[in-house]
Amino acid sequence: MSNKDIKKATRHVNQNEGLIFERSSPGKKGYRLPPLDVPEVDYRKALGGAARQDLGNMPEVSEMEIIRHFTRISTWNYAIDLGMYPLGSCTMKYNARVNEVVARLNGLAEVHPYQPEKISQGALRIMKALADCLLDITGMEAITLQPAAGAHGEMTGILLLHAYLRAQGNPRKKILIPDSAHGTNPATAAICGYAVENLKSNSHGMVDISALAAQMNDDVAGLMLTNPNTLGIFEQEIAKIAEILHQKGGLLYMDGANMNALVGKTRPGDFGVDVMHLNLHKTFSTPHGGGGPGSGPVACKKALEPFLPKPVIVEKPDGMLGFDYNRPQSVGRVRMFYGNFGMHVRALAYIMANGYDGLRQTTEDAVLNANYIRKKLEQDYELPYKSASMHEVVFSDRIQAQKGVKTGDIAKRLIDYGFHPYTVSFPLVVPGALMIEPTESESVEELDLFVDAMKAIAREAEEDPDLIRSAPHSTRVSRLDETAAARKPVLRWRPAQAKSANE
Amino acid sequence: MRYLPKSPADREQMLREIGCKSIDDLFAPIPAEYRLKRDLKVPRQMAESEVVDYFRERAEANAAGYAVFLGAGAYHHYRPVVIDALISRGEFFTAYTPYQAEIAQGTLQAIFEFQTMICELTGMEVANASMYDGSTGAAEALLMACRVTGRKSAVVAKSAHPEYREVIRTYTQHQGLPIAECGFLENGRVDAGELEKKISDETACVLIQSPNFFGTIEDVAGVAELAHKKGALLVVSIAEALSLGIVKPPAEADIVSMEAQSFGVPLGFGGPYAGVLATKEKFVRQMPGRLVGEARDKDGRRGFVLTLSTREQHIRREKATSNICTNQALIATMATIYMTIYGREGLKELAAQNLAKAAYAAGEFAKKGKLLFQGAPRFNEFVVQTKEDPHNINSRLLEKRIVGGFPLSKFYPELGNAALWCCTELNPKEQIDEAVKAVGQ
Numbered sequence: 001m002s003n004k005d006i007k008k009a010t011r012h013v014n015q016n017e018g019l020i021f022e023r024s025s026p027g028k029k030g031y032r033l034p035p036l037d038v039p040e041v042d043y044r045k046a047l048g049g050a051a052r053q054d055l056g057n058m059p060e061v062s063e064m065e066i067i068r069h070f071t072r073i074s075t076w077n078y079a080i081d082l083g084m085y086p087l088g089s090c091t092m093k094y095n096a097r098v099n100e101v102v103a104r105l106n107g108l109a110e111v112h113p114y115q116p117e118k119i120s121q122g123a124l125r126i127m128k129a130l131a132d133c134l135l136d137i138t139g140m141e142a143i144t145l146q147p148a149a150g151a152h153g154e155m156t157g158i159l160l161l162h163a164y165l166r167a168q169g170n171p172r173k174k175i176l177i178p179d180s181a182h183g184t185n186p187a188t189a190a191i192c193g194y195a196v197e198n199l200k201s202n203s204h205g206m207v208d209i210s211a212l213a214a215q216m217n218d219d220v221a222g223l224m225l226t227n228p229n230t231l232g233i234f235e236q237e238i239a240k241i242a243e244i245l246h247q248k249g250g251l252l253y254m255d256g257a258n259m260n261a262l263v264g265k266t267r268p269g270d271f272g273v274d275v276m277h278l279n280l281h282k283t284f285s286t287p288h289g290g291g292g293p294g295s296g297p298v299a300c301k302k303a304l305e306p307f308l309p310k311p312v313i314v315e316k317p318d319g320m321l322g323f324d325y326n327r328p329q330s331v332g333r334v335r336m337f338y339g340n341f342g343m344h345v346r347a348l349a350y351i352m353a354n355g356y357d358g359l360r361q362t363t364e365d366a367v368l369n370a371n372y373i374r375k376k377l378e379q380d381y382e383l384p385y386k387s388a389s390m391h392e393v394v395f396s397d398r399i400q401a402q403k404g405v406k407t408g409d410i411a412k413r414l415i416d417y418g419f420h421p422y423t424v425s426f427p428l429v430v431p432g433a434l435m436i437e438p439t440e441s442e443s444v445e446e447l448d449l450f451v452d453a454m455k456a457i458a459r460e461a462e463e464d465p466d467l468i469r470s471a472p473h474s475t476r477v478s479r480l481d482e483t484a485a486a487r488k489p490v491l492r493w494r495p496a497q498a499k500s501a502n503e
Numbered sequence: 504m505r506y507l508p509k510s511p512a513d514r515e516q517m518l519r520e521i522g523c524k525s526i527d528d529l530f531a532p533i534p535a536e537y538r539l540k541r542d543l544k545v546p547r548q549m550a551e552s553e554v555v556d557y558f559r560e561r562a563e564a565n566a567a568g569y570a571v572f573l574g575a576g577a578y579h580h581y582r583p584v585v586i587d588a589l590i591s592r593g594e595f596f597t598a599y600t601p602y603q604a605e606i607a608q609g610t611l612q613a614i615f616e617f618q619t620m621i622c623e624l625t626g627m628e629v630a631n632a633s634m635y636d637g638s639t640g641a642a643e644a645l646l647m648a649c650r651v652t653g654r655k656s657a658v659v660a661k662s663a664h665p666e667y668r669e670v671i672r673t674y675t676q677h678q679g680l681p682i683a684e685c686g687f688l689e690n691g692r693v694d695a696g697e698l699e700k701k702i703s704d705e706t707a708c709v710l711i712q713s714p715n716f717f718g719t720i721e722d723v724a725g726v727a728e729l730a731h732k733k734g735a736l737l738v739v740s741i742a743e744a745l746s747l748g749i750v751k752p753p754a755e756a757d758i759v760s761m762e763a764q765s766f767g768v769p770l771g772f773g774g775p776y777a778g779v780l781a782t783k784e785k786f787v788r789q790m791p792g793r794l795v796g797e798a799r800d801k802d803g804r805r806g807f808v809l810t811l812s813t814r815e816q817h818i819r820r821e822k823a824t825s826n827i828c829t830n831q832a833l834i835a836t837m838a839t840i841y842m843t844i845y846g847r848e849g850l851k852e853l854a855a856q857n858l859a860k861a862a863y864a865a866g867e868f869a870k871k872g873k874l875l876f877q878g879a880p881r882f883n884e885f886v887v888q889t890k891e892d893p894h895n896i897n898s899r900l901l902e903k904r905i906v907g908g909f910p911l912s913k914f915y916p917e918l919g920n921a922a923l924w925c926c927t928e929l930n931p932k933e934q935i936d937e938a939v940k941a942v943g944q
Contacts, residue, residue: 020616020843031583031849036856037932038863043749043855046862047880050720052751056623058847066585066843070613074594077609081593094506095597098551104587104769107562112573113773115566115906116897122565123772126558136544148635148774149829162677183817187826193677196821234532264543265530271537281829289590289833290610291600291632291793293775309673332673336576336638336666337773345558352557355548358504364526365507368517371529375521388532411603421603426817443508444517475605477806482604485798485810489787491629492619 005456008083008449009418011474017072021493024059030066057495076476077290078420084442084450086373088392088423088435089182089230091260091282091366096353099285099346108345113337117322123341124321128313130348131297134278137359138256139269140299146309146339150257151184153277153296154224156309158192159331160275160300161222161251163307167329168249172221175253178207180230180427185255194221201429205231205385209240216244222251227268228258230427230435231385232370232392242272251275259283260439261367261391264360275300280340284347295343309334365440366391369447373436376451380458384430391439397432400461405468407432410457412479413471417453504548565772570905570934574884574925575716576637576664576742577773578765580853581929586767586840596833604798604808610832611807614795617779617839624747624842624850625761626754627781631792633835634827637762638667640778641710641740642674643791643825644760647780648708648736650789650824651757655680657708658701658735662687662715664742665914671710685709691719691876691886699729708736713753714746717876717923718861718884727755744838746882748845748854758782767841768834777834788814791825853928857883860926864935868924871943875921884925886911886918889942893922900941907938 044051061069078085085092103109107122117124131143147153158175165171175189176199186196197215202208206229223245228234235241242252254268254276260283262268268276280286281294288294300308310330311323323338354362367390374383374393381395397407411421411434423435438447460468472478514526523529530538549557571579590596594609601607601614614632621630634640645657657675659668661684668684675682685698693711702709709730713721723739730737736757741747744765753759764776782790788811796810814824845853861883865874872889889896893910900907908922915921926935 019612019619021619024846026847029848030844030846031853033849033852033856033928036859038859038935041855041859041862043858046858047720047750050751050880052747052749052851055748055847055851058620058623058850059843060846060848061843063585063844066840067589069843070589070595070840071592073609073612074589074592075609076606076612077594077598078603078606079594080597080599085599087599090599092599095593096506098554100591100596102555102558103771105558105562107565107567108558109769109771110567110579111565111772112571112577112579112770112906114573114575114577114909115569115571116901118901119566119569119906120772122561122563125564126561133543133545148639148831149827151826151828152635152639155826159673159676182828183815183820183823184826184828186821187819187823190821190823191674191677191826193679236532236534238537239534262533264539266533266537266539270539271534279829287596287833288599288829289596289831290598290607290613290836291832292829293635293777293831293834294829295775332676333666333669334639334673335636335670335774336664340774341772342769342775349554349558352546352549352554353506353551354504356542356545358506358548359543359545361504361507364529365509365514367529368514368521368526371521371523372517388529390529390532412605415603415606420599420606440507444513446508472605476608477605477804478800478802480604480798480800480806480808482798482808482810485796485808486812489794489810490797491615491787491794491810492622493615 006417014075014476015072017069019493020059020061020069021057023061023065023069026060028060028062030061030063083419084438084446085420086422086436086438086450088437089257091437091439093285093439094441095285095287096350098353099349102349103342103345121321124313126348127344128321130344133351134297134299137263138276138299139267141302142305142308143297143299144308145297145344146334147296147298148335148340149292149294150277150279150296151188152334153298154184154188154255155191156298156334157253157275157277158188160304160307161253162192163331164304165221173219175221176215176223180429181224181226182230182255185224204387205233206235207241209237212241213244216248216250218248220250222253224253224255226255226258228261228390231394232389233385233387234390238271257282258391261363263363264356265363275304280343280347285350286343286346293340293343295340307331362440369438369440369442372447373438373451377454380455381434392435392437394430395434396430397434401432403461403465405461405465407434409468409471413457413468414453415472416474419450419453572908572924572938573906575909575923577770578743579770579927579929580745580765582767582769583844585844586837589840590833590836595836601809604806608806611795613836613839614832615807617835618795620839620842621779621781624752625759625781626752627759628784629787630779630781631790631794633831634778634780634792635831636776636778637740637742637760638670640760640780641667642671644738644758644780645671645708645710647758647789647791648738649680651786652707652736654705654707656705657710658683658685658698658706660685660693660711662693662717663710663712663740664716667740690878691717692721692879693726695725695729702729702733702735704733706733706735708738710738710740712740712742714743714882717886718881719876720750720880720882723753724755743882745854745857748850749858750882763835763838766838768837775831775834777831777838789824792827793830856928860928860930861885864924864926867935867939871939883927884923886921886923888919888921892920896942900938903937903941905938
């Protein structure tokens with residue numbers, strides 16, 4: 001195995017650890033409760049037939065073992081704190097520590113959502129401040145912070161669209177979605193009762209305007225567009241796209257996943273978008289947490305404002321903020337309470353730490369970084385679309401595939417070089433796609449290490465393709481058999497499986 | 504800006520290597536008329552100390568240190584410090600979704616443990632990796648029941664959380680799915696007679712919450728029989744997860760939708776929380792959300808992977824079981840650590856303390872007002888009806904830095920001057936006594 005080209009990572013002694021149930025023993029305790037200061041209750045008498053017999057195989061371990069267990073397994077993870085994630089459209093940027101500190105302040109972390117508004121002014125003020133910032137950033141006129149994630153925001157946005165059109169007389173039947181769209185887009189449209197119609201991209205990787213004009217009619221409620229799109233390309237004819245839709249009474253929905261290319265430089269509300277969602281866990285740095293929590297605020301133009309989920313935040317005559325539930329045209333709640341408030345806090349802290357100049361610089365660095373990578377790798381990997389890249393660039397594995405090396409293999413070999421893979425095989429319009437978004441959080445040094453790694457792998461594809469196809473070689477587990485896992489799913493531990501993990 | 508790891512010289516060098524004169528060249532694709540020519544209307548760049556000050560001031564205006572007697576879907580339990588110590592590790596909270604299994608075994612194993620513990624607690628065979636929260640989980644469970652049975656209507660108990668029911672309506676409004684509601688009896692439980700009449704051959708599922716919104720534990724077995732008799736599924740929604748420490752799990756259910764917030768998740772003014780769906784193995788392919796499964800590598804080493812992905816949006820797009828992508832993984836990890844800390848004995852002991860506190864409080868409040876919904880077992884919440892409007896009572900309590908029970912007139916006007924009170928292990932006896940005294944004034 002040729003390791004001499006690998007500069008970013010080295011193999012190192014790494015702790016083994018089984019499942020927590022494999023550590024469990026009756027009588028071990030990880031807790032202690034203070035004594036009860038009210039009379040004890042015989043739960044069997046109190047609950048009768050509703051009393052629980054026992055808690056089965058719930059673990060019994062000590063605090064020391066809990067710390068060891070979770071610390072050890074955490075060291076098996078890659079994370080932003082360790083290095084770059086070149087994942088396209090994920091915007092894996094620095095998760096600032098001050099965001100974690102402020103989110104944990106007692107008055108923000110420990111307050112019940114139903115406590116009186118009189119003593120919740122701090123939280124309401126934070127939500128309003130964030131809302132105001134996001135409105136100016138997006139160029140929109142109304143906003144909800146309720147949705148819990150991007151897909152949830154998409155659903156909310158399409159519900160708004162539906163409600164608006166129904167109030168106009170006809171909710172219509174179809175939503176147009178580009179073939180380059182993220183899977184959540186069509187899944188969302190289906191939940192909202194719309195049929196999905198595919199919209200082709202042109203040879204420049206942008207929306208085919210004549211196709212759009214041909215497909216736009218009174219049955220089409222709107223277009224779900226990501227801009228820049230999933231190829232990292234800005235839809236230069238966005239004004240024409242909006243016009244075609246609006247002329248026939250349709251609306252333009254924008255998936256805001258790629259806002260990291262736009263913040264402070266342009267605003268969707270200015271270029272014709274009617275409703276959009278944001279991903280606070282992408283553009284606004286709230287942490288990914290291994291798969292959430294996220295937050296997906298939805299911003300819209302005034303015409304859609306009456307339909308926003310309830311409650312909305314209002315300022316009362318005495319200057320106090322409150323929740324207004326009197327919203328007869330609202331599409332309804334999309335979740336209980338008010339949204340992922342903890343993420344609102346973090347996103348606002350991010351905006352404040354940056355300020356308007358920091359946000360603009362962030363966007364510029366994000367686009368600069370992506371273009372740097374594009375320039376450095378365009379001789380080694382095929383660039384299927386030559387249009388200018390914004391904050392992300394999409395290559396294909398066409399050159400390497402000639403040696404039997406696919407994008408998925410290159411991604412696995414990149415792991416040996418100390419990086420997390422880029423987004424593999426997406427967008428679908430590029431066969432064998434490598435979708436790369438470095439974000440602004442990467443230094444020249446980290447970018448150069450990435451470029452060197454990708455160049456080395458391209459060389460390896462020529463000289464030793466098997467090395468790549470059998471990668472990764474340096475991880476605790478090598479490629480796992482996902483096919484077998486899906487065929488006979490084992491989705492929980494059982495006591496009979498007490499045999500060792502065969503390390 | 505201190506988060507950006509570049510010097511001006513770095514930027515200049517990079518632009519040179521790209522062949523650009525200035526950064527503006529890279530923004531040329533944006534049509535000139537849409538390029539922003541002013542600064543964003545957001546605050547100026549702040550020092551870290553200024554950011555902390557800002558939020559500290561907001562936190563102070565957001566009273567903390569009050570005695571809290573609120574439940575109603577969000578529960579005030581002690582959070583062991585070990586939870587934040589662990590999930591604040593960058594390897595957990597700054598990690599991505601574990602699609603690349605080889606370098607995400609930490610996240611994947613934690614979720615596999617979560618799924619296992621949820622199964623143990625709920626009496627179900629398989630659990631997913633989390634939903635956004637209990638309310639959206641309930642809505643998704645209902646939609647799942649429709650897919651499983653091929654039927655297109657549902658009956659939902661009025662004693663289920665009102666906001667959960669609102670979310671269910673939002674999710675089903677464009678699916679051609681009529682939702683019938685079923686009332687409750689004087690003992691707080693769902694009206695079985697009314698329920699039986701409302702379940703038909705077109706009913707995909709009955710949805711109840713247990714303990715329900717009033718704190719009353721439902722007759723899960725009885726409701727299951729009524730549902731199953733007509734070929735409908737039973738969905739049981741659980742808002743107070745700690746109840747599972749001492750209350751019989753809803754093993755007769757077909758789908759359980761649980762809110763995990765009680766398990767070490769901060770109240771946080773309503774979020775982030777974490778829902779989870781659990782069900783029988785035979786229904787797993789219709790279950791939305793991520794699933795972690797065991798797998799082996801070529802040397803037979805055990806590892807974990809995301810599995811059964813053909814259910815999900817990134818594979819099936821418009822035919823997916825749900826559009827959910829990002830879920831609540833870090834919150835689920837908090838819950839996993841909490842469940843591990845308390846474990847088999849601790850969850851029971853803690854639940855017993857909650858039961859005792861609420862029983863004591865209910866007994867005392869009964870001397871000052873009318874305790875509703877007697878005749879069925881409760882966990883840690885109860886409803887008190889008073890002559891005085893609960894809003895006035897609460898204003899009086901607020902002056903003593905006590906947040907009183909949740910007035911029910913907003914959601915259940917038929918109950919008059921009633922309020923929902925919750926007592927957990929964090930309500931000392933003196934505090935309960937003080938609240939009772941103030942109610943009686």
